[in-house]
Amino acid sequence: MSKRQQLASARRWVIKIGSALLTNEGRGLNLEGISRWVEQMVQLRAQGIELVLVSSGAVAEGLCRLGWKERPSELHKLQAAAAVGQMGLVQAYESRFQQHNMHTAQILLTHDDLSNRQRYLNARTTLRTLLSYGVVPVVNENDTVVIDEIRFGDNDTLAALVANLIEAEHLIILTDQNGMYDKDPRANPDAKLLTEVLVTDPSLEAMASGGAGALGRGGMLTKVRAARLAARSGASTVVAPGRLEDVLLKIRRSEEVGTFFVAQQAPVTARKQWLAGHLQLRGQLVLDAGATRVLRESGKSLLAVGVRDVRGKFQRGEVVACIDENGREIARGLINYSHAEVEKIKGQPSERIESILGYVDEPELIHRDNLVLV
Numbered sequence: 001m002s003k004r005q006q007l008a009s010a011r012r013w014v015i016k017i018g019s020a021l022l023t024n025e026g027r028g029l030n031l032e033g034i035s036r037w038v039e040q041m042v043q044l045r046a047q048g049i050e051l052v053l054v055s056s057g058a059v060a061e062g063l064c065r066l067g068w069k070e071r072p073s074e075l076h077k078l079q080a081a082a083a084v085g086q087m088g089l090v091q092a093y094e095s096r097f098q099q100h101n102m103h104t105a106q107i108l109l110t111h112d113d114l115s116n117r118q119r120y121l122n123a124r125t126t127l128r129t130l131l132s133y134g135v136v137p138v139v140n141e142n143d144t145v146v147i148d149e150i151r152f153g154d155n156d157t158l159a160a161l162v163a164n165l166i167e168a169e170h171l172i173i174l175t176d177q178n179g180m181y182d183k184d185p186r187a188n189p190d191a192k193l194l195t196e197v198l199v200t201d202p203s204l205e206a207m208a209s210g211g212a213g214a215l216g217r218g219g220m221l222t223k224v225r226a227a228r229l230a231a232r233s234g235a236s237t238v239v240a241p242g243r244l245e246d247v248l249l250k251i252r253r254s255e256e257v258g259t260f261f262v263a264q265q266a267p268v269t270a271r272k273q274w275l276a277g278h279l280q281l282r283g284q285l286v287l288d289a290g291a292t293r294v295l296r297e298s299g300k301s302l303l304a305v306g307v308r309d310v311r312g313k314f315q316r317g318e319v320v321a322c323i324d325e326n327g328r329e330i331a332r333g334l335i336n337y338s339h340a341e342v343e344k345i346k347g348q349p350s351e352r353i354e355s356i357l358g359y360v361d362e363p364e365l366i367h368r369d370n371l372v373l374v
Helices: 004-008 031-046 058-066 075-098 111-115 117-132 155-166 220-231 247-252 267-277 289-298 339-345 350-357
Strands: 012-017 050-055 104-109 136-141 170-175 196-198 236-241 259-262 281-287 307-311 319-323 329-334 371-373
Touching: 012 031, 012 155, 031 050, 031 075, 031 247, 050 075, 050 117, 050 155, 058 075, 075 104, 075 136, 104 117, 111 117, 117 136, 117 155, 136 155, 155 170, 155 220, 170 220, 170 247, 220 236, 220 259, 236 247, 281 289, 289 329, 289 371, 307 339, 339 350
Parallel strands: 012 050, 012 170, 050 136, 104 136, 170 236, 196 259, 281 319
Antiparallel strands: 236 259, 281 307, 319 329, 329 371
């Protein structure tokens, strides 16, 4: 199976659509285009693909609705434009998905949501729950409340971080370009389209153009960097022309569309390497012999019933070590409960968590996707 053919077997995509496509280069929402992309996403969902949509266009739509010809530099004006434009953007997606009896959900994120581990896990749980119900989350930056800048950097970066967040297998970035060229095609008529590249190729940044349109904030350079961010959790990226007929379905069929940025690690491998080496340990869980055997031999999630003792102070979303009764570390992972909560539920079956705590965040202390043997 070729790398492109892996697109046909993937089960979770993040799709990002840029401002130039969504707003007809500033002339208002491209409702015809939105209808076409939605129809394609409906077909992808029917084929079993879970989709998260990262949509640009709120600020650009707000500028159009307010009659502003140029993007302002003042933060409060940008936030006002985002607030106005977000209404039109969400209405456009919701009405078109409803025509196909599909639900959407609006998710607005900030830097803090993805840097704070507890909020990161909350966002992750919400998105995964929506996907399990067949809902298409529509994600954008919460532009109306950010205080550092109006952007993560750009929605390409946000889309890559969302791919990390939900462990998507592929990130699809739809743009007004055909893909990435070996040099800027606007200045070089002999520029060649790159159909497949390794995301780790050090020459990519030099080849990418850093320019962007008046409405968008990202050029090809941001897309290269986004592809590298997505690859941290094993997701490959396709940068493709959004105006191409049936572009998403062509990508699904592994046709040679746009530029394919190949990630060199599988999602699970990449994520577990990150867990094993990137985060600082905050505490320890002492496991009984049964839980130790299950983790070592079966690779299952860690349940509260198998925990005998809790050491250290930690919060939900931090990394803890799992040790056996002799003090040997056997695994580490992201904990779903704080040290105080684990003290109350240790040794108890999962069905008793709610009666003990009054709530249940997750049935597992550490889900197997967030657990790595050491």
